[in-house]
Amino acid sequence: MRERTFAPHTPAGNVLEEWWLALAENRGDRAELCRARSADDAALMPVTVQLVTRLQGTAVAQHGGWIERIPAIAGLAAHLDPDARNAVLADTTPLPERMVRPKGDRPVVSELRFRRLLRTPRHELYRPMMRILALLDHQANLFELAESLFWWGPGMQKQWAFAYFPKLPKTA
Incomplete structure (x- = not known):
């Protein structure tokens, strides 16, 4: 199993956390990013470019196509509740x-x-x-959200399926 790219206390995780905390304090940038209707819209915003620029010095930048993956992370991270920092930064319940x-x-x-x-x-x-x-309710772990979006594909989809379906209540 590969090491998590956006795990807390990794260089990329630290950059993401610092960026999100600053975004949570900047209502204007956050509101603008929340209005983005697509990752392409988010990619055109200075606050997203800041995140991409800061991630250049991390292991994230070693992966092909990484720059195209970050705007979705930025845009969706803006939708996380800044008043729910414990859920966003510390709750490790998997998204599924x-x-x-x-x-x-x-x-x-x-x-x-x-x-x-x-x-x-x-x-x-x-x-x-x-x-x-x-x-x-706009509450999800920032690091897992980023990890899932960055690696979205057959492997991540299987991980999500194996986390969701066993917990699904059985119906008659």
Whole structure:
């Protein structure tokens, strides 16, 4: 198993955390980034370019196509609740497990929506993930969100499936 690229206390994780904390304090940049309708929109914003520039000196920059992956991370990180810092920075509950938590008699993210998400290619992931973060009350672990978006593909999709489906309540 590969080492996590955006794990806390790694150079990339530190850059991401510092960037997000600064974004949480800058309501204007955060609001602008929250209005981005796609990763391409987010890529054109100075605050995203700052993150990309700061990540150049980390292991992230060793991966082909990395620059195209960061704007989605930046845009979706802006949707994380700045008042829920414990959930964003310290809660280690995997995202798929957060999605399957009960909300009434159903999971927060329905099985159908989750299955659709698993079939979504990286370049189309931005809007569905915006909706899912809203369903999660804008609370998810920043590092896991970044890791999942950066490595989205068959391997990550399988990890998510193995985290979500075993926790899904059985129906008759």
